[in-house]
Structure formats: structure tokens, C-alpha cells
Amino acid sequence: MADDIKKAIEEEILIEVENLSVDFPISRGLAWWKKDIVSAVSNVSLKIARGSCVALVGESGCGKTTLANTLIGLITPTGGKVRYKDQDLYEVSNADYKKIRNNMQLIFQDPYSSLNPRFTIKDIISEPFRIRKNISELEIANHVERLLKLVGLSVRDKDRHIFNFSGGQRQRIAIARAIALNPEFLICDEPVSALDVSIHAQILNLLLDLQKELNLTYLFISHNLAVVRNISTHVAVMYLGEIVEYGEVDEIFNNPIHPYTKALLSAVKDDDPIILEGDIPSPINPPDGCRFCSRCYLKVDECDKDHPELLEIETDHFAACNLIKKRTA
Amino acid sequence: MKYKNNIIFAIAKSLLNTLITLGQMIIKIWNHKKGRIGLILVVMISLIAIFAPFLAPYDPYDVLQRGARGVGPSTEYFLGTTSYGQDIFSMLIYGARVSMSICIITAILISFTGAIIGIAAGYLGKLPDAIIMRVVDVMLVIPTLPITIVLTNLFGKSYAMLIFIFTLFGWAGLSRVVRSQVLTIKNTNYVKSAELFGGGKWYVMTKHILPGVSNQLIMNTAMTAAGVMIAEAGLSFLGLGNTEFISWGKMLAEAQSSGAFLLGYWWWIIAPGIGIFASVSAFMLIGFSLEEIFNPRMKSSNSQYKVLKTLSGTYIKELFEQMEAADNVGGIENE
Structure with missing residues (x-):
């Protein structure tokens, strides 16, 4: 990566997540007063710089989507802070919060369920304008045309219903809706995993083009590492609700530290x-020690007790593992 | 000029949209075999009800005027007369007015209240949902007939009273159906997305959820109309119906109370019976056709084919062929 781009990225932190935790209480059996706690996301800290694309990877059920939904406000966290340009999302006034939320959007995984089958394309893309802004029909029509061109769809299609479109086209429509209000921060929740492999590259290139054109910042959730390598600037690896390794994409791919990343x-x-042997353990009452220890092939005795912190091993390369702590100490 | 903020413009637009949806629905029903029969019947009966004064040869309320009591079907009295001398054909035509209007008004009222309450319970969730659903549970287990007897005795037997009673006991079941549908729509990603853009509760309910349950509502309206027709006939027969106008149920009740069964005045019983049968089956046919239009898996063609197959012998023939095939397999093994 060229140095000037690197500098530009370091200039401004757009999103800062600090010790974010999301717990879901569940009751099992007849004893309804006894609540078990599912810790879907625990103590996650993350900094996302303007113009970067942070990829969140990890296996199914490790809390990637919960983290995304918490950032966007669909889930209320049990602890921690999320800052958007130094404004705490959970402390600002309602009016400010609405303004901030205009700048954050989410692209859903499945374009078959994220678009209302009763709406036409125009209805879908103009929905944000109708909700948020008091603007005339003519302006809305202009915006819709602009957005359709931007995502590479024909303007003639705007009065058709979505059952006429393929998965890739639907995802383009969903992207057009997400960027309608010119957001700065876009969370892509596995935007290509529901699509045909042949469509992946199209959608990813579209996302990259839009990033350049509109100066977007992405949080890109995926479990496809090839996709991550292509699109992202940073990678965060999640395991059972925790970030176990974080760093720049080349660094992670060439020099992985954590055994799970390896x-x-x-x-x-x-x-x-x-x-890796076995399954991901249950997030209900997770182990005290390292959460990965039940499946780790490099496990030592202290992993059962000591919970590793996310430490900066090299410049801008963080990892949470007891072995590394030993090596650096 | 900003049309968007103009209330009249908004109302006109939503009215137009509703009309277009209804129009499309009617075309769909017309293209369906069962639905077309039902639609023709409903339109016919409605037209007869609207133009009753022009179609009826005599005044149906005209009691003891001509002295022709208990006359069977003839050229003068198309469907005969009652033992009071009323013309049954005219009564049938006038009865359509009350029976059909009660059906349609009640069905629409039930759909409205059921939809509003079901959507509110399903979408708001939590405490409102819990309260509304407990009320619905109570409404569903209340025995209707004793309450109806009490209410009609307290407030009098009238046309409006009937509509009130049917609506009171009708909305609960529908609201439960609507709520379950709302719960599925509420968790879809397009509703989440609308909420992410800042769409309020009102916006989501009117733009996403109401259109989502409208199919179910329209189907339910047709089915409810059929149910109300039978209920009205039943209540009138028991003497709990309206006292002002002639309805088909009331015709049956009068026939029974003045001994038409004993005197052998079969025309007095058959005429309103056919009216009730025709209108109930018309509404039911529309309801069934809508069910099949909205949910093609409901199509009953499969079982029909089975019956036809059996009748034509092919089904039995296939069975024999299968048995022969099974024999052959066994034979090879024995060798």
C-alpha cells in the first residue's frame, strides 16, 4: 500500500468501538427466574478509519452479524461505547442520533428478503427519501435515476417489481437503496454469500468503485477469505464473540499470529x-480462559485459566493469544 | 406547488390505489373458474337487492290485501303467497336487501377492526400484544347465543343490533390470524431496513405490513360474509333478528311459526332457502378462489384427478401393473 494512502487513512477515525458487549439472557427449563447468558459479543474494541475497509471474518455463530446489528442500532448493547466522529452513539440527543444514523447504512446478506416483493424498484430506492426528507416527486425521480445509473442498472427497469430480477441485480438494488442518502459508513453483512459465484466479482467491483467515488468506509463481514483479500484494507478475525487478531490485510495474510487465523x-x-477438531463451543456461559482453547492445537496448560488480552504484537498488528504473550514477554 | 402536503391529494391517491388493487383482484377472481361463478352470483343478487322496488311485482309488506292466501306457484304469483297473502317472489327480492347488506357491512366492519387490532398487537408487541391477545382469548370463548339473547332483550331487536352483535363476536378470530401474519412480516429484512432509514411505526404499519396482510383480509372478508349470512338466518329463525324489514331468515321463521310445514306450503320454505344457499355458496366460491389465487398449493386438482382415475379404471389398472411388476421381481429372485 502506498504511503500517502496509508497516511490518509490514519488521519481520521470514523468509528470507534470500545469494549462493546452484547449479552442475551435466556431461560431454560422450568426455572424461569434462572437466566443463562449468551455472550454474543464480548469486549470488542475496534477502530475504523475513514476510507478504509475493515473485514470481519470468523465462522458462523461467532457474533459478526450481532456486532454489525449493534453498530447500526438494531440491537442495544449491554456494555461499551460506540463513537462516531467523537460522538457517543448512546449519549447523543435524539436529533443528533438521527443525523448520525443518516450516515450509517447496512447491506443485508440476502437480497431476496431485504426487498419488499410488493414494491417496484422505484419505490424501494426512493424509500429513504420518503422517510427522511421532505422533497418533491421530481427530485425523487432524479435521485432514483442517478442511483440506478450508479449501480449499473437500466433506468427503464424502475417500474418493474423485484421478482423480475436475478440475485445480483437485487443486490445492486439493495446497494442503491443503502447509498441513497450519501452515507459515510456502510456495513456489508456478507453481501455476496447468497449470490452465485459468477456474480461475486461484479458486486465486489461495484462496492470498490462506489468506495472510490463516494469516499465510503466499509465494515465488510464475510467468511470468504479470497473476497476479503480483494476488497479490504484491514482484517479482524472473530472467534466466539471476541476479536482474536486484527491488522492490515497483507500483514494478516502473510504473517498470521493467532493459531485460529493460521x-x-x-x-x-x-x-x-x-x-480444527470439534465444534465451536456454546456461547452460553463461555470458559474463563482462552475461548479458543478447546480446539487449539498449540494449547498449553495456562490457556484454561488465563484469558488473553488483545495486544499489539507488531505495529498495527494485534493478537490475543497466551503463547504470543509468553514469546514477547 | 407541493402536492405532497395536500391532504385532499393524498386521500385521492390512496383511494385510487385501493380501487386499482380491488380492480386487479376482481380480474383475478374473474379469471378463476370457481371465482367467476361466485362473482356473477354476488353481482346478480346485489343488483336484485339494489333495484328491488323496480323488480318486485307486488308490495311484500302488503298483508291481507288481495285475499290470495297460501296460493301455490302460478302465473299470477310466481312463487306463490304466504298464509297472510304476501307475494313470496316480492318478499324474496326485498329480503335480498337486508340479507346482503348485513353480510357486506358486517364483513367489512369485521375486517377493519380485526385488521387494525391484529396489526397493532402483532407489530407493537410486548404489553399491548399481551393485553389484546388476552381480550381476544376471552372473546373467543364467550358463548355467543346467550349473550345475543341478553343483548337483543336489553336493547331491542333491530338491523343495527344484528350488525353490532356480529362484529362484536367476529373480530377476535380474524385479529388472531392477522397477528400471526404480521409477526412473520415484522421480522423480514425489508421491515428492518425501513426502520434503519428511520421509518416510524406508522410508516411501517401502513406501507409494509398492511399491504402484506391485505390478501388475507380480502379472502377473509368473503368467507366472513358467507358466515354472517348463515348466522343472520339462524338468529332470525330463532326470532332474534330485526323486526323492521323482511329478510330471508325472517321469512323462514315466519313460515315455521305460521305452520307452513304442516299446511304443506313448500314454496314458502324453499324460496328463502334457495336465496340463502345461493348467496352463501357465492361468497364461499369467491373465498375459495381467492385462497387458491394467493396460495396455489391449495389447488384441489390433484385429488380430483385421483377420483377421475379411479372412475376410469386407469388407477386400478396401474395397481395391477404394479402388482405384476412386484411378482416379476420375486420370480427372478426365486430362480
């Missing part, structure tokens, strides 16, 4: 991949 990458690159 296993993930070896599954893509090596002929002889590291195979």
Missing part, C-alpha cells in the same frame, strides 16, 4: 491444511 488461512492456501 488454521483459517491454511484452509485456503495450503495443500495440508490445519484441521
